[in-house]
Amino acid sequence: MPSPDDRLIGAETGLAAVMSRARMVSRSNAPVLVFGETGTGKEVIARAIHEDSAFRKGPFRRVNCGAISPDLIDSELFGHEPGAFTGATARRRGWFEQADGGTLFLDEVGELSLPAQVRLLRVVQDGEVVRVGGERAIRVSVRLVAATHRDLPSMVEAGTFREDLYYRLAVYPIVIPPLRDRHADIRAFAEYFAARAADRFGVRPVPVSDEDVRWLSAYHWPGNVREIAAVMDRAVLIGQGRALEIVAALGPTTRPTAASSTPRHGATEATTDAIESLDAAMRRHIERALRHTRGRIEGRQGAARLLQINPHTLRARMRKLQVDWTSFREGETGDG
Numbered sequence: 001m002p003s004p005d006d007r008l009i010g011a012e013t014g015l016a017a018v019m020s021r022a023r024m025v026s027r028s029n030a031p032v033l034v035f036g037e038t039g040t041g042k043e044v045i046a047r048a049i050h051e052d053s054a055f056r057k058g059p060f061r062r063v064n065c066g067a068i069s070p071d072l073i074d075s076e077l078f079g080h081e082p083g084a085f086t087g088a089t090a091r092r093r094g095w096f097e098q099a100d101g102g103t104l105f106l107d108e109v110g111e112l113s114l115p116a117q118v119r120l121l122r123v124v125q126d127g128e129v130v131r132v133g134g135e136r137a138i139r140v141s142v143r144l145v146a147a148t149h150r151d152l153p154s155m156v157e158a159g160t161f162r163e164d165l166y167y168r169l170a171v172y173p174i175v176i177p178p179l180r181d182r183h184a185d186i187r188a189f190a191e192y193f194a195a196r197a198a199d200r201f202g203v204r205p206v207p208v209s210d211e212d213v214r215w216l217s218a219y220h221w222p223g224n225v226r227e228i229a230a231v232m233d234r235a236v237l238i239g240q241g242r243a244l245e246i247v248a249a250l251g252p253t254t255r256p257t258a259a260s261s262t263p264r265h266g267a268t269e270a271t272t273d274a275i276e277s278l279d280a281a282m283r284r285h286i287e288r289a290l291r292h293t294r295g296r297i298e299g300r301q302g303a304a305r306l307l308q309i310n311p312h313t314l315r316a317r318m319r320k321l322q323v324d325w326t327s328f329r330e331g332e333t334g335d336g
């Protein structure tokens, strides 16, 4: 959770376009829809918009639409009166009321069920909420910032996201690029998170080298900024103030690339993806390691160490799987 002394990295570089769009809209009361993969900084931008808006004296409330069970969503968003349903003993003010005069950040808005979308649309249109079990309409003045990692236009086409709500929320869309497309900022992120980690863990800070930056730039960052923060934490912890162990820190970050778009609840996920053979998976994994190490096999920064196997074993396996390690070598060393 960003605190006021947290820096926003890349405001003038990788996020320049994002920031200029954010500034353009922040002073209005128009809803904003923020698109971006998980960990790209959607919440960071939502807060920046809040801080730069007429609503900044009011609260900033975040609600994760994907984490609320469908039968509680109305009560969460709009509140309830005592006795509205079993278990509703006291009155509860919903998120809209709690955010009154400020910003309501509807995170993962693409996860809302269709019935919840209908009710959200009504509030967005009327600027009024009715608590569950209540009768009175309560006026709320709330700036809405919604965010999603999903392709909402496709969801609209597929009928899983209401078109009318989409156009209400997407008055002003902002797209945050993934970290892998913000190469100019990798060093700044690495330095910031390395310094923060050293401070947190009480170890001596170690500067980030050009070599470190090359390693980090070669990686594709499916978890984006959140992931580079974790990698730098790990690099600092493993290095213990003597070194930044970037290679070792990058090593165990293997994970399925589709995981970030897995539905959180309720959905019966379509598992129609063909399962690839073990050899194919192994080949891909080895190739990934080679991409990291730029074709290097042996030594401290070699693929064998990343994969935690003997270099001879790795060579034998590459022959068997017909992996061409030379294609991962760089044309020149780039060391100068």
Ligand SMILES: Nc1ncnc2c1ncn2[C@@H]1O[C@H](COP(=O)(O)OP(=O)(O)O)[C@@H](O)[C@H]1O
Pocket (backbone or CB within 6 Å): 001, 002, 006, 007, 008, 009, 010, 015, 036, 037, 038, 039, 040, 041, 042, 043, 044, 045, 225, 226, 229
């Ligand atoms: N530009 C940035 N500068 C500094 N920290 C950032 C930046 N973007 C993201 N972060 C940090 O990365 C983490 C993930 O950001 P977050 O806004 O929660 O991503 P998202 O909501 O897109 O999943 C947070 O800890 C946040 O503080």
Ligand SMILES: [Mg+2]
Pocket (backbone or CB within 6 Å): 039, 042, 043, 107
């Ligand atoms: Mg988030």
